[in-house]
Amino acid sequence: MGKKKDSASGPDSKSSVPRANPEPAPKKPAAAKAAERVTAVEMGARQREISVSEFFTKNRHLLGFDNPRKALLTCVKEAVDNALDACEEAGILPDVTVKLEVMSNGEPVAPSQANRFRITVTDNGPGIVRQQIPRIFAKLLYGSKFHRLRMSRGQQGIGISAAGMYGQLTTGKPVKIISRIGPKAAAHFFEVQIDTKKNEPLVHENKQIDWEQPRGTQVTLEVEGKYQKGRASVDEWLEQTSIANPHVKLIYRTPEGETKEYPRTYHELPPQPREIKPHPYGIEFGMLLKMLQDTKSHTLSGFLAGDFCRVSPQLADEICKAAKVSPEDKPRELKGPVAETLYRTLQETKIMAPPTNCISPIGEKAILAGLYKQIKGEFYTAVSRPPSVYRGNPFIIEAGLAYGNRPQDQNRPQQPAMPKAEGEHEEEDSELARVIRYANRVPLLYQQSACSTFKAVLSTGWKNYGLTQSRGALPGGPMVIFVHMASVWVPFTSESKEAIADYDEIQKEITLALRECGRRLGLFVRRRERAASEFRRRNIFELYIEEVVEACNRLKGGTLPKQKLKEQLQKIATSRTGGMKTDEALGKTGAGPEGLPHSIIVTADGVEGETALATQVESDQGLVVPTAEPNLRGDPTPADEPALKEDPTKSSRTTHRPNMRTAQSGQVTLSPGESKAKNRSGGKSPKPAKTVASKKHNRTS
Amino acid sequence: MTTKTKKTTPVEKKLIGLADIVIQSAERSKDPTFQIPIRALSNVAFNERKGLIEMGGKKQERSFFNVGMAKKFMQTVLVADALSELQRADLTTSLREIYYRTKHTIKNSHENTFDTQDESDPVIEDLEVSLATLREELHVRAENSGSIVGPVVFGDDGDRVDCSKLGKGGYSVPSIVEPEYLEIRRCTADFVLLVEKGTQWNRLSEDKFWRRYNCVLLTGNGQPPRGVRRLARRLHEEHRLPVYVLVDNDPWGYYIYSVIKQGSINLAFESQRMAIPKAKFMGLSSADPERYELPRNVGIKLNEKDIARAKELMNYQWFKKPAWQAEIKRMLTSGLKYELDALANKDFQYLTKKYLPRKLKEKDWLD
Incomplete structure (x- = not known):
């Protein structure tokens, strides 16, 4: 990427300048006249560096700006990615606000019809030092993330500046930035554009302002775009972001003026990923050559052990020996076939896998x-x-x-039972x-x-x-x-x-x-199917008893004590279908999701599994969560439930991972107000009763 | 039983017995269960002495509180109810009407008591078997799909039906031909000729074959329905008429003959009243093409199903007679089957004028 020589396109010069470097005379002069020749000198005169900015101006689809709809998403995405990366690196739980506004010349336009938008993304991150602001937002391939091997959202340092450039290109408006690095520092306001020829920032405005936020950054972009809901929309992207980043509080103000809030449901920052050195298996030959030139080490073995991960000094010596080079050689002098042998040796040597603390899974x-x-x-x-x-x-x-x-x-109330005719079936x-x-x-x-x-x-x-x-x-x-x-x-x-x-x-x-x-x-x-078939079983009997009793009554000339016969049959039915056992299979007594680690099961009566977590999510969303209250179902044997649920030794299926549930619920970090005691009781309590379940549907999905 | 003006018929009593099983089982907290004789090859035996297929003693239980059987059980009770309704009202009806009569959507559900007639028909057969009553006694009739013509006089609902004066259309055999419903007043025929297909029956009727040979012509249009079989049996039994069967020369024809002679596997319990062990197989025999010089090109190649069925027949005990084994083997060897209709290749009236007269003259039939 980047600097690439490119010969000028198409001959545009009509002059016939004598050739500086005459080539062997052409055999067919006629043909030579027809196709006008361009000398190497002429060509050389036209050959010049292309700025990356110019390159991307022409190739914006490579960066995700192919069409207005996607461009809008890409701009939001780049700004939010940057905000989250910054917050996480600084150890701050991110609060991010995304605002989309329709821009129009006078006439108000419906969001779905508009073609110009203002995107404002605000975070509570560490802020950016004043001097860096212009370059971060208005210089392509400038950033902190490209050169280090560390997990982050952004990688190449083109995202936000490319978004800014796209805005500049389509609307002519500069990128506006407000940033403040702490309550004691001043907030700085910048308006920057990119000099597409030089790939350098042009600062239009730079002043100190009053900003209500004690710390953070706000980026405003004005771009051409198209707002459309549905698949691959900004809305979908933000929703999915919130799923994978439950530690983020996300507020989204849609172009329609609606405010969607995605609350923080996980109050712990993902562990900071460490930066690692490259692993020998992960580099290409060219990369090795570059590293050999750039290294600060004076010896080859020092270079190998110092600039790669998982290469000990001892192993470095072994590699040198195998590659038939001296460990004391200067890295800078290693070239050509010798370097190639070293590269091959590196790839063939057995080297431990790279450390993995450089990545932080979501968990x-x-x-x-x-x-x-x-x-x-x-x-x-x-x-x-x-x-x-x-x-x-x-x-x-x-x-x-x-x-x-x-x-x-x-x-959900099924459509009023319409009797089915022959050949009709339930729709699948x-x-x-x-x-x-x-x-x-x-x-x-x-x-x-x-x-x-x-x-x-x-x-x-x-x-x-x-x-x-x-x-x-x-x-x-x-x-x-x-x-x-x-x-x-x-x-x-x-x-x-x-x-x-x-x-x-x-x-x-x-x-x-x-x-x-x-x-x-x-x-x-x-398990559900088993329960359902049990349910069906019982249901079948209940339905058929009615039919059988009625038919028997008619057979007996209408003189049957129907109620008595019905009760007798129902009694048999209950004893035949295993009574309590069926209840259990139906999840009515709520034996937890045995054998299902890291799972949540929602039943009509509440939540099973990682109940603490679920309860946590519920409470974060401002829902009423009854804790260890006696259940509201009036179940005749409520005392059985906690015992069934809690004692892992009683249930054979959990024995292979004893205490798993308890151990895990201990790891959940709760928000400051709540104690671990609550957490534990959350696991033990009879499931949060009906109120929870009935409130759930209020949630946005 | 409470006071009832009308006398309860024995069949109705049997049907009410089913309700009693339910009530008594419920009383004792037992799973209500019906015993139903199994209607399959595994539960039939060929009684060589009587020449009948007889049902064995094997029974299956149908209990209510068994998920696999609950619906069938419920359906059985519903059908029993509908059948007893017929008894009380003294009406007869068809299988299909019983299906509609018992079909409804179960309260509080999307489920129908019966989805198709295929569910109710076997239940009716189950009841016939387990209550040891005939379908006619249950007042269930089949379509009238048989015809009779010849020197025989019936009394039907008080009407005198002389089958020799019914033109070439003949009398349509009702599905219930028990003496209470159909009286045989007079019969002067010498034998009964039961023809598989309507085409040949029509030919014989049109040619007044019955008058010339003094016989009764019967057809069931394919597999003869109960009414036709029962009527043939009554003529055979009450008037000592020999019965001859004329069918296509293919495995299905052989089987039709065997059902007339020994009874069917499915309704083995009715063999006693239906089967005619002395019935004779007139044709088409696999020997006939040669004997009557039917050209090979009017034959039809046996397909895989035909061959499989033929081999199956050879294993039935009632086809073990050497003559029959030879008959079927001959068909398999030739690889061809022949329809009765193929006789028309020689002449439209070949059946009436040549084939049957020669058969009767030569007494060329199989037992």
Whole structure:
């Protein structure tokens, strides 16, 4: 990327300047006349450097500005990514506000018709020192993230400045920035544009202002765009961002003037990823040559041990020996075939996998919290895979699932029972699952089918887990599949960062994570089916008893004590269907989601599994959550429930991971006001009673 | 039983017995269960002495509180109720009407008691078997799909029906031909000829074959319905008429013959009253094409199903007679089947004028 020589296009000079460097005379002068020749000197005169800015002006589709709708999203995305990266690096729980406004010349325009928007993104981050502001926002390829191997949302340092440039290009308006680095410092206001020839910032305005925020940054861009809801919209992107980043408080003011709030449901910052040195397996030959030139080490062994991770001085010596070079050689003098041998040796030597503390996964709990918050379902689960490595880059795959409909939606009053005629059947639900994809916590909305994650979802055999799936299609059913790849370097298929490239190692990890989710879902689905069939069983008898009694009564000439016969039969039915056992299978007594780690199950009576987490999410959303109150169902045996739920030794299925639930609930960090005692009681309490369930539907989804 | 003006029929008593099973079981907290004889090859035996297929003693239980059977049980009670209604009102009806009569949507659900007639028909057969009553006694009739012509006089609902004076259309055999419903007043025929297909029956009727050979012509248009079988049996039993069967030369024709002769597997319990063990197989025999010089080109190649069915027949005990084994084997060897209609290849009246006269003259039939 960047500096690239380019010969001038098309001969435009008509003069016939004598050749400076005459080539062998052409055999066919006629032909030579027809095609006008251009000398190397002329060509040389036209050859000049292209600025990256100019390059991107012409190739804006490479950065995700192909069409107005996508451009609007890309601008929002770049600004929010920057805000979140800054907050997290500074150790601040992010509060981000995104505001979209319609810009028009006089006449008010409906948001869906408008073609010009003002985007304002405000964060509570660390702010930016005054001197850096212009370059960060108005110089391409300027940033802190490109040169280090550390997980972050942004990577190349082109995002926000490209967005600014896009705005400049389409509306002519500069980027406006307000930034304040602390309550004692002044807030600075900047208006900057980019000099596209030089790739340097032009500062239009620079002053100190009063700003109500004690700290943070606000970016305002005015761009040409198109606002349209639905798939791959700003709305969808923000919603998905909130799912993968439950530690973020996100406020979104839509162009229609609506305010959507995505509350913080997880009160812990993701662990700070460490910066690592490159792993020898992850570099290319050219990169090695560059590193050899740039190193501060004076000896080759010093260079190897110092500039790479997982190479000890001892191993460095061994590598030198194997490559037949002296460890004492100066790195700068290593060139040509010798360097190539060294490169090959590096690739062939067995070197420990890179450290993985440079990536910070979202974590199962946070994924659950995010999914539970945003998606109405019946079953949730999340899996974080152990770190793995592709091309020397460590990465972690995480997957999650939200499945089913909330019980209150299931019990939605069915259309008045219309008697069915011969040949009529219940209509089948043909909904397909939805995949939401993330790279370093950033939702990916475009090019789904080119993405490694999507391919992995398709190639997973969901039929094994009780779902329907046609050949080469997504599984059927009300389900959202969540896949996240966290890495120091996510291999995108293009600069616009839309799809993850198809490395075998990555594909394998995604598949493993999805399979684990699937297994848990399968257990859940099967359990539900069992319960449903029990329910059907009992239901069948209840329905048929009525019929049989009526028919018997008619057979007996209408003289039967119907009520008595009905009661007798019902008694038999209850004893035959196992009474309490059925209740249990139906989830009426609520034996927890045994054998299903990191899962939440929502029943008509409340939440099971990571109840503490769910309760937490509920309370964060300002819903009433009764804690250990006696349940409201008037169940004759309420005392049985906590015992059933809590004692792990009693349930054979949890014994392989004893105390798992308790241990995990201890890890949940609660917001300052709430104590761990509440957390524990949340796990023990009979499920939050009906009020919770009935309030859930208030949630935005 | 409370006071009732009308006398309860024995069949109605049997039906009410089902309700009693439910009531008594409920009283004792037992799962109400009906015993239903199994209607399958596994539960029939060929009684060589009587020449009948007889039902064995195997029974299946149908209990209410078993998920797999609950619906069937409920349906059985519903059908029993509908049947007893017929008894009380003294009406007869068809299988299809019973299906509609018992079909409704169960209260508080989307479920229908019966979804298709395929569900109610077997329940009726179950009741016939387990209550040991005939379908006619249950007042369920089939379509009238048989015809009779010949020197026989019936009394039907007080009307005198002389089958020799009904032109070429003949009398349509009702589905219930029990003596209470159909009286055989007079019969001067020498034998009964039961023809598989209407086409040949029409030919024989048109040619007044019955007058020349003094016989009764019967057809059931394919697999003969109960009424036709029962009537043939009555003529055979009450008037000592030999019965001859004329069917296509294919495995299905053989089976039609065997049902007339020994009874069917499904309704083995009715063999006693339906089967005619002395019935004779007149044709078409697999030997006929050669004997009557039917050209090979009027044959039809046996398909896989035909071959499989033929082999199945050879294994039935009632086809074990050497003559029959030879008959079926001959068909398999030739690889061809022949329709009765193929006789028209020689002459439209070949059946009337040549084939049957020669058969009767040569007494060329199989037992």
